[in-house]
Amino acid sequence: MNPIFSTGVFKRSTVSIAVALASFSVYSDAFAEEVETIVVQSEGYRNTATKTALQPEETPQGITIIEGEAIEQRDAESLSQALRYAPGVVTEVRGGAVTLYDTFTIRGFGVDKSYYDGLVLSYLNGWNLQAQIDPVAIEQIEVFKGPTSVLYGSMPPGGMVNIIAKAPEDVASTEVSVATGSHSLVEASVDSTGPLGDTGLNYRFIAKASQQDGQVDTTEEETLLLAPSIDWHISDKTLVNFNLYYQNDPEMGMNSSLPASGMIYDNDAGSTSASTFVGDKNWSEFEREVFMAGYKINHELSDSWTFLQNFRYTDASLSQKNTYHLASNFDEETGTLVRNIYSTEEEVSAVAIDNQLSGVIITGDLEHNVLLGVDYQNLEGDSAYSEYYTTDNAFYEFNIFSPDNDLLDTDTLVESYAATDDIDVEQLGFYVQDQLRWNQLVLISGGRFDHYKSTSYYEDNYAYTAESDAEHSQFSYRVGALYELSNGLSPFVSYATSFEPVTGVDADGNSFDPELGSQVEAGVKYVSLDGGLAVAGSVFHIVKSDALVSDPDSTYGDQLQIGELVSQGVEIELAAAITPAWQLNASYTYTDMEITEDTDSDLEGTTPIWVPEHSSNLWSDYYILEGLLTGARISGGVRYVGEMQMDAYNTDTVPGYTLVDFSIGYDVQRFLPGVDSASLNLAVNNAFNEEYYSCYDSANCWYGAERTATVSFNATF
Template sequence: MNTRANGLPFKLSIIAATLFAYQPSLNAAESSEIERIQVQSHSSYRSTATKSSLKAIDAPTSISIIDQALLKLRQADSVTKALRYVSGVTTESRPSISIFDQFNIRGFDTYQSFYDGLPLLSNNSWNLYPQVDAFATDSVEILKGPASSLYGLVPPGGMVNQVAKYPSKSQNTKLIATTGSHNLIELGLDSTGQFADSGEYRIIALGRSRDGQQDTTENERYLFAPSATIHFSEQTNLTISAYYQNDPEMVPSTPLHSIGTLYQAPYGALDADAYAGDKNWNHYEREVFMWGYKFNHQFDNGWTFLQKARFTDADALQQNMYNKGLADDNVTLIRSAYSTDEQIRGLTLDNQLAGTYSFANSQHAWLLGLDYQTSESDVAYRDTLGQNTASIDLSNRDNNMLVVSELPLDFYQEDHQIDIKQLGIYFQDEINWQQLTFILNGRWDSFESTDIADNVYAGSEYGSTTQIEQNAFSGRLAALYRFSNGWRAYANYAESFEPQSGSDTETGLAFEPTTGQQTEVGAKYQSDNGQNRLNAAYFVLKKDNLVTTGQAVDPNTNETRSMSVQTGQVEAKGVELEFNSQLNKDVSLSGNLTWLDMEVTADLDQNLVGKTPVWVADFMASFWANYHFTESFPGLMLGAGYRYVGETQMDKYNTDTVSDYGLLDLVAAYQFTQNDVKLTASVSNLTDERYVGACYDASNCWMGSERMVEVGVEFNF
C-alpha cells in the first residue's frame, strides 16, 4: 500500500476488528464434521496447518476453520467479514474499504492471502491485491503463528487460506438471490456434477452491486469460475480451473481526521457515511484472471505426488485522496489527489511428494516440497502533492467539487518496474508414536527482487534501482499428546521471515530479512461425538531485525545524523480461548476470548520503546448462539452474536486511544420442508452504533461499519 501524508510515504495498515473461531454449523450432524470439512473428499486436499491429511484437532498448532455453510449464513461476501468471529484476529478497522482483504493476526498485519495453498500474487508494496470472493470459497482456514517453514514469505502472526470449491460427482445446482441495505442486489450460481464416466465439473458465477457506506461510493463485482476434474485412473486425476473477476467499482481507503471522528469538531461529530473523497475523482477498478491446475498421482507404493500451478494476470486503477491535516479552523481538510495504475503477471507453482513409512513402533509421514513463484509488475504513481487540489469543508461536505482535468497529476510521478522471484525447498516429518504426534519442518528460501523507479518532481527527473537478494531458513518443531478422555496438549516453536530492502547507514551492509519466532503451548478438547470442542493457547511471538530510523549519534563521527539500522524488535504475548458446543439438537453455542500484550521492545527511537503498535486491541471477545425450532417450527433457525473489541492506540507514540466498541449481529434461516428452498436474513451492527474503527495517527482515522441488513433466497436442485 503506498500513499503519502504530510509529504512522506507511509503504508496504510488495514482492515482489523474482532471476532470468532470453530463455528457450529446449522445442525449437529454438520457440526461434528467441521474439523474435516467437505473439501477433504477431494483427493488433493491437504490441511493448511501441515499440508497433510492430519485433522485440525490433532495438529500441534492453532488453526480455525470456517466452512461454506457459515460463510453463507453470516452473509460473508469477503474474507474480512468471514473472520469476524475468529480469536486472535482483527479484520475491520476500516470495514467500509473493499479493495483488499487485510487483517491482523496475533498483533501483526498481513497483506498476503492464499487461495488453495498458493499465494495470491502481489508485489507487497502497492494497491493491487487480488481477492477471491467468499461465494467461490468452500472454507477459510486460519493458521496462527509463523508459517514460513511451509509457505515461505509470510508475516509472523499467521496466514489465511481460502480453500476452493471443487467439482463433485453428486449433481447439485444452487441459485441465490440477495437484497438489502445500500441497494444491494446479488445473484449467484453454483452448479456441479458428473459430465462423463471419468469427469466432474463445477461452474460458479456471481454478480453483486451495492452502494458503499461512504457518500457517493459504490461496489460492483462480477465473477466466473469454471473447473473440471478428469480421473485418468483410480490413482491419477487432474483438476483444471479458471477464475475471472471484474470489479468495475470498489471503495478505496480515504481517511478522515481524528477531529470529527475520534474527537468533537466545531460542527459536532461526523456520521458513519462521512467521506473526504470526491465523486469526480475517487475510483477503484480491478480485473483479475487466474487459471491453473492440480495434478494428483498415487504411486503403487503409497506415495503421492501433488503439483499445483496458477498463472495470474491482473490490473487495477486507483484514483484516491489523502489528507495533509486540518486547517487552523479544525473544519477544512487539506487534501492531495493521487492515482496508481498497476499490472501484475506471474506464476506460482508448488510440488509436493508425500509418503509414509514405519520405523520401530512409530509411523512417519514425509513431505518433500519445492515451490516457486515469479512475477512482473508495473506501477505508475501520480500525485498532486496538494497542488491545486480543493480542500473540503467537513461541516458542510461537498463531494462534487474537483475538476479532474485541472489536477496537476504530473507534479510528482513514480514509474516502477518490479520483478520478483522466490524459490523454496521444504521438508516435513510427521511422526506418530502411540498417543504422540511430532512435527518437524525445515525450509530454505531464496528471494530476489528488482525495483527500477523513474521519478519526476516539479519537472526534475531522477531515478533509482532497489535490489534484494536474500536467503532464509525457517523451521518448526511441534508436538501433541492425545489423552484417552478427548483432551490434547501441544507445544510448538516456529519461525518466519520477510525480505527487507535497503542497507544499514552505520555499516553500509545490506539488510537481512526480518524474522519472527514463536513459542506456543496449548490444549484442545473434542468429545467423542465431535459436538463439544475447546481450544486454549498461550504464545510469545517476537519479530526481529526490524528497520528503525531516526536521529542518532554516528559512532564513527560522533555526529548526530539520520540513521537507518536493523535493530528493531516487537514482542506479542497472548492467550486465546475458543469453544464450540452443540448442547442438544436445537441449541449450539460458540465463543472466544483473546488477551494480547504487545509492545515495541527495541527501536532507534527510544520514545517508541514500551509502546503498543496501532490497531492492536489488548482484549477481544465474541459469542454466538443458534437455536433450531426442531419441534415447534421445523426448518426455522435463529442466531445471534456479540463481538467486542477493546481499546486501540491512536498513534505509534500512544498519545491517546481509540475507544472500545461492541456490536450485535443477528441471523435467521428457514428451510422449507417440502422443497429445497431456503430463506436467509442477517443484520450486522443491529443497534447501528457509531464507532471509530481505527486510527493510524491523528490525521488518519476510519469510521466503523453502520447497520447492514440482508435478505436472501436459495434454491437447490
C-alpha cells in the first residue's frame, strides 16, 4: 500500500511481508509512528499465481504486482503504460500513439490477450477488437511470468497479465478527481463506495469522462466509462458480487505506421516527427464500445472448503476507417507514399465461466491446499472488411515529409473488395492443483486437460471462401518447490508447460498441432527480517516448439509446423527502504532469444522483433515528513530498453532508449476542511522528450510516446 498523509501523521499500511515481496513494495514498522493493516481485496479475490486466496510469494515462479496508487501517481492511461516499470515486459510495441491495443511482450513472447479478475478479456483473433480496462477501475495488476496454461488454458509461454478490479467496500467513501495536461487533456472521474443503508449490500460506482488530442496530427482520444458493482452478503458464508463495465471510446487516436526512412534513418528528402500522420482526417475513424456483465459467488462450504463461481458476458464492437501501405508503396527519394484505403466493422459476443473448489487438508505436519476447477469460454465474432479506391488521384500524391491530411473526397470512393470473417472459439478445461506445505518446504503440482475448438470462415465478393478449423485436446502441468529459510531467503525451482491453439492445415490438408511451450525457472526470493529489503532473482529457460513457419516451397502462403524458439535469461528485482522516508525499487532483465529451427535457414539464429537483450528500471519515492512541506512526495524513475531488431531477418536494429519520468504529490487536505483527504499530483512522462522507436520492419515503424505532463486533483469525502 502507499502512504496516507493525515493531520501531520505519516501512516503506512502493511499487508504482510509476503505480499511486500510479491509486489516489491516493502515497508517496515520503522516507517511510521502509527501502522494500519488494510486488506484491499474482496472475498472473491484469487491471486493469479495459484487461483487461491494464498499469498503469491508461496509460488515458485516469478510474479510482479503493480498497485493502483502507483499507476495513478505515474499517470498511466492504459494497461500498456501501467506495465512500463514491470521487469521482463516490453510495452507499447506499436508506439505511443496507437492506444486501441494493449501491446506488450513478456520474456520475449507476444501477449495478445489479458485477464480481468481471472477471466479472459475478449479479443477478436487476427483483427482489431480488443477489450481494454481503464486504470481508473483497476485495484492492482498482477504479472505472472512463464507458462500459466495449467490454470488458464491457451496461453503464450512468456506469461500473462491479470487485472484486479476495484471492489465494493463496507466503509463509505467518495473520491472525485479532475485532471488537465498535455494534448489539451480534460478529464474527470468519480469513485464512490460504501454500504447501501442497512440492506447488507455494499456498492462501488466508478465513472470517468476524458478527452484529449492524439499525439499525431488531426486525431483525438475520447473515453466514457461506467463501472458499477454490488456485494451482497447473503449470509456470513455466502457473498454474491454483481458487476458491470461499460466503456465507449468514440475516438481512439490512430492505427497506422511510418517508414523508417526519415525517422530512424536520415533522408535528404526530409524527416518525420512524432506528430506525423500518414492517414487522412476524412477517413480516420476508430470507435469502440464494450459492455461486460458478470457475477461472482463465493460460498464457504465449511471452515476448510470454499466454492467460487466467476462468470462474465461480453458484447463489444469496433468500427475502423483507415489507410495502410506496403514497402513497395514508398518512394524513398521523394517521400511519396501511396496509401490503400480500407475499413472494418467488428463485433464480438462472448461468455466465460470459472468454477473453483478450494480447501485445506491437514494430515500431521502436512498442509494440503487443494484446488479443483472447471472453466469454459465461448466467443462468437465477425468482421466485415472492405477496400476502396478513389477516382480523385490527388489522394495518392501524399508526401510524408510535407503531409497534407485533408486530401480525400469520400464522395469519390468506390468499393473494390469486400469480405467477411466469421469466428467461433470454444474452450473447456478441467484442472487440479495441490500446494503442499511441510514446515518451511512448499511444493506445488498441478495438471489441466483442455478441449479447444475454433472455426474461421472467410468469404469475399469474388466468391472465394476459406475455412480454418482447429480442434485440440491438450494436457498441461506445473511442478515446483520453494524452501523458506529462517534468514529470509527462499530458493525455488519450477517447471511448467503451455499451449497455444492454431487454426488451419498444411499443404497436405493435415490439421496443425497446438504450439507448445515449457519453462524451467530457478531462483531465490529474500525479505530481510525487518522487512526493509526485498530481493528476488531468477534464471529462466523457455522453449516454444511446433511454431508455425512459412512453407518455402509453397506459392499459396502455406505454412509448416517445425519452428522452435528459445528464450533464456535473468530477472532481478529489488525494493529497499533506504530511510523511513525514502524507498527505492529497481529491476534488471537479460533476455537471450533466438529462433533455433525454421524452414528458412536465414531465420535460424535470428532474434524476433521487440526483444531487447538488456532492459532495466529504477523508481524512487521520497516523502517529506516534517517542516513546511510535510505531506509532499517527490518521485522519479528511469526506464532503459536496449536495442531491438528492425525485422525478422535482423537486417538492422532499432536504437535503444533511456526515458526519465517524475511525479510530485502534495497533501492539501489541511487547506480544505470538510474533506477526508485531498491531494495534488503532477506527473511528467518522458520528461526530456526523448525520441524513440519500435518497428515491425523498415516499412512499419512507430514513434514512442512524446513528453506528457498531467496535473490532477483528488478529493475524498
